Amino acid sequence: MAALPVSLISNKDCFPWVVQKFGGTSVGKFLENITGTIVKSHLETHRVALVCSARSGKTKAEGTTNRLFKASEEALKHGSKEYVRIVDEIYQDHVKASREIINNNEIILNELEKHLFQDCAKLKRFLEAAQLIDEISPRLKDIIIGVGEKLSCRIITAALQDKGINAEFINLENIIEQEFDANNLNQKFYDYLAKRIAEVVSKCGNRIPVVTGYFGIVPGSILNSVGRGYTDLCAALLAVGLRAKELQIWKEVDGIYTADPRKVPKARLLPIITPEEASELTYYGAEVIHPYTMEQVIRSNIPIRIKNVMNPIGEGTIIFPDAPKKSKNGFSKNGYHERHPTAVTIKNNIIVLNIHSNRKIMSHGFFAQIFAALDTYGIVVDLISTSEVHVSMALGAEIIEKDLQKALNELEKLGTVDVLEGMAILSLVGKQMKNMVGIAGKMFTTLAEANVNIEMISQGASEINISCVIDEFNADKALNVIHEHLLPIFTYQIPPDLSLPDQIVPQNPIALFP
Template identity: 45%
Template sequence: MATELKEYLVIIPDLPDVLAKRQVLLKPHNQDAAPLVKAGRVPFFGSTLAHHSAEGQQVAENGTVMIIKAESEEEIREIIRKDIFTIEGVWDFGKLSIWPFKTLQQFVLVYLAKLASMRSRRDNSWVVQKFGGTSIGKFPDKVAEIVKSARLGGDRPAVICSARSSGKKVFGTTSRLLQVYRTLRGIVAITQDPDMQELLFDRLRSIIRDIRDDQVATVQMYILRQDIRDETIRQITADCQELLDYTSAAKRFNLDINGKAKDKMVSFGEKLSCRLMVAMLRDRDIPAEYVDLSDIVPSNNLDQLRPDFFHEAAAVIGKRVEACNGRVPVITGFFGAVPGSLIDSGIGRGYSDLCAVLVAIGLHAERVQIWKEVDGIFTADPREVPDARCLPSITPSEAAELTFYGSEVIHHLALSLAIQAKPPVSIFVKNVQKPWGQGTVVVPTDGDDTSSWPIDYLDPSDSDSTSSTALPKMPTAVTIKRDITIFNILSNKQSMSHGFFVKVFTILAEHDISVDLISTSEVHVSMAINSSNMDPSQIKNVQCRLAEEGEVNVLPDMAILSLVGAELKNMTGIAGKMFAILGEQDVNIEMISQGASEINISCVIPDKDATRALNMLHDELFTKNAI
C-alpha cells in the first residue's frame, strides 16, 4: 500500500544569491505538474503531483517558493539536497523553511506571513524582536547574536526587552520589584511606628541591593570591553539609586502608594534589561540606543483607557524609535503613562508583548517576533505532555483562548491590535535557543478581521493548481489553568434572579476579583475564580460576604481543563468524546462551559488530576489522530 503524501510549503530565501555566485543549477522534474500561479508581487509557486519532484519552480526576487508532496520534513530536506542542488555545501540548509498545511486557505495565509518576513532583504524593513525575561536572564549572548544576525541580514531590528529572570518568575526582577512596592505600602501604612518602618525599609533596601548586584554580576560576566562594562555598571547603579531615592521620599513624605507608584517601581526592571542589552550589542560593534518608554505617553490624569489610547501611544512610540537614526533601538517593554495603571488597568503582566505590537504599528512594521525558550506554540504544554507538537500556525482567536486558559502564549490585547493594524502585523513565536527553527506564525482566518490582508495577490481562478484533499478536523490545543477555586452560591431569597446576580458580582468587584468560568440558573451560580493571587483570608472574606446572599460552598485546589480550536464548532460530538475520555479515567468534573466564540470547551476538575487528564486528552485527540 502506497504511503500517503502530505503537502508542504517550502521557501528557499537566499537561492538567487547562491545561483549567482556558484552557478548552481536547478534540476527540472515532472513536466506534467500543475501550472504555477502567478499574481502581483507573489513569487512563483506550484504544486508537484509526483513523489520526489518539484517541477516548474522559478527563481523570483525573494527566493524560490514551492509546494512539495512528501512523507515528512526530513524527506523534503533530502529532496532539496539531492534533487535540486547539484553541488553540496553551497547553502546553509538551516535557512530552509518547511511548513505543512491542510487547506489552500491556510497555505495562502501562512505563505503571505512568510512572504512578509522575506521582503526585508529587499526593502530594509523594520522587524520588531521582543525577548522574554527568561531569555535575557539565561541567554543574553544568544539574544545579542539574534539581533546582530538580523541587522547584518538586512533587517532593521527594534528590540523590546522584558525584565530579566534567571529562573522561576517568582524570583525574577519584576517579582522583586513588586515586593518592593508591597513593602513600601506597608511602610507608609504604619506612620505611627517609626521603628517598624525602619525595619521594613531595611528589608526594602536589601531587595534593591540584591537586584543591583544581580544585574552588575551579569554585566561583568558577559561584557568583554572594559569601557562598556564600566559605563553600564554606572548606569545600573544610578537606576537602582533612583529607585531607592523614590521609595525614601515616599516614606519621608507619606506619599500615596497607588497604581501609578507601582508602575514607576516595576518599570525599573525593563530599564535594567535594556542597559544590559545595549551593552551586549555595543560589545559586538553593533551601534545601539537605550529607549525608555516608561513616560513616553503624555499623562491626562484619567483613570480609564480611552478607545484611541493605543493608537496615540503607537504614534508617539514610533516617532521616538525612528529618532535612533540607524542605531538599533533597545526599548523598554514597560510603557506609560497608562491611565490608571499599566499593571492594574486590565493590561497586567505580559505588557511587553503589547509594547512590541505598539512599536510595530508605530513603525509600520509587518513583523513581530516573540522570542521564548520553546520552539513555538504547542498542542499542549511540552513540560507536562511529552508528546506535544509545535504548531506551524494558529489563529489569533485560538492564541487568545490559550493565553486566557493557562498557556503563556501572547497577550490578548497584542493579538487584537496586531489584527486591526493596517498593514496587519504577523506575529512569529520562535525559540531563542534555536533561531533557525520554524516556530509558530499567528495568522487570521475567516473568523478574524482580514479585510486588509493582501489575499487579492492570488487569482482565485488559479486555485485548482494548489488544491489539496481536506484533512480530518482536529482541535488545535489542550491546556490547563491551575490555582482555581470554585464558589457555589444558592440564593436564600425568593427574589428575582437578576437582583441575586447583581449582588454577587458587586461583592466580587469590591474585592477586585474576575471570574474565569460561570454556570448559572435562576437561583444558583457556580464560578471558577483564579485564586493564585488571593491569600486564604481574602477567600474567607469573600465567602462571608457571599453568605449574606445564600448558601456558599467553596472548592479549592481545582483546575480548568480547556480544549481549544477554531474547528470545534464543526466537530460533531467532540464535547461528548472529551468528557467520555475523562469519565473513563475517573476524573470528576465539577463544572462545564463552552465559550460564546465556540472555539473552546472547558471544564473544572480537581488539580490533583490535572496532569493526568491533560495527557489523556492529548493522547486520544492529538497523538492517536495525528495526520
C-alpha cells in the same frame, strides 16, 4: 570594494522592520544568544528593533521587578533600610551580568557600569523620599518599577556595541506629551502611543534601537491601567507604529503546543494558531501573550511569531487570523483544517462554588446579588454554569482567602453554598472545531471512559472553547487522553519568513489521528 560592517548595513531604509521582544528570563539567562546570535542573524535582511523586560533570576520571585516591588514595600516601613540592601543587590547582579557578557571593550563596560550606578543611586533617592513622606503614589511606583527595564536595556545595548553592532539605548519614560483621561484610555490613546514610540525609534537612523518596555507615566498608572504585561504591549505598539513585517516574542519554548509538553509527552508544536485560540489558551493556563496585546498587532495585519531563545533556528508558532476564503480541499488558505480542535490545556488550583437559592428571590435577583458580592471583593469567575435556582462557579487560585471568606458570608444569605477545593479546569480549544458535530460529546465520553468524573461543564455557542471542571488529581490523565483521542495530526509547510498568510498551505490534506 570591501564589504560594509554589519552595523552599517543592518538598518537600511529598504529593509522591513522586525520587532523582537525578549522576556525577563531570556534577558536574565541568555544574553549571549540574544546579542551574539539572534539579533545578528536578522541584520542582513531586516531593520531590527528590540524591546526588553527587566531581568529575571532562577525564579520569578528573584526577578528584578519583584525585587523592586519588595523595595517599595520596605521603604514604607518606618526605620527600615532593607530597601537599600535590595537596590545594592540589584546593582551588583547587573554589574556581574555586564562583566560576563562584555569582553572586548573596557571603555564600553566602564560607561555601562557608570550608568547602572547612576540609575540605582537615583532609585535609592526615590525610595528614601517615599520613606520620608510615608507614601508611594501610583506614579512613583511606576517610576520605581520602570528602573528594571532601563537596567536590562542598558546591558543589551552595551553588549551589542561590544560585538560591533551600532546599538542605541532608547528610554521611553517621557514620550507621552498629550493629556488623556485616566478613566477612558481607549484605542485613540494606544494609537497615539504607537505613533510616538515609532517616532522616537525612527530617530535612531542606522543604529539598532534597544527600547525599554516601560513607556512612561501613563494616566492612572501603567501598573493600574495596563498591568505587568506592559512590555509586551510596548512591543506590539512599536510594531504597529513601525508597520513591522513581524512581531517576534522570544521565550524559552519553541512555540505554542497542542498541550503542555511537560505533561503530555506526545504534544506537538503548532506552526500556526489564530488570535482567538491563543487568547483562550492564555486564559486557561498556557502562557502565550495577553489578548489585548495581540489585538493591537493583529488589527494592523502584523503576524506574531513565538520563538525560542534557546533554539533561534526553529520556526516557532505564528499567531495570525484565519484567511477569509476556504479552499476546495477543506482547508482555509492559512493551513487550518475546518473540523478539528487545536489544543487542550489545564488550569490547576481551582475552587468551585455551588450556590443553591433559598427561593426567597426571583432568579434574576439571585444572579445579580451573586455577582455583586463577588465584585465587591474582587473575585473573578473563570467558568459558570447556571439554572434558575442553582449556580456553579469555578474560581482561580489567585483569590485572597480572607476576601473569599467575606464573599462566602454574603453568598450564604442567598442560599446553600458548597465549596470544593483542589479542582482543575480542562479546556479544549479550537476555532475551526465549531463545525465539528458532536465534539463536546466525544470529549465527555473520552473522559468517562478514562474514569474521570466531571464536576461542571461550560461551553460557548461558538464552541471555540469547551471546558469542564475535574478533580485536580486526574488532571494529567485527562489532559493526555483528550490529547490522544481528539487532537489529529496535521503536517504543514510553514515558510521561515512569513510575508503572506496564504503562503501557509498543508502538505497533506488528511487529518491523521494518533
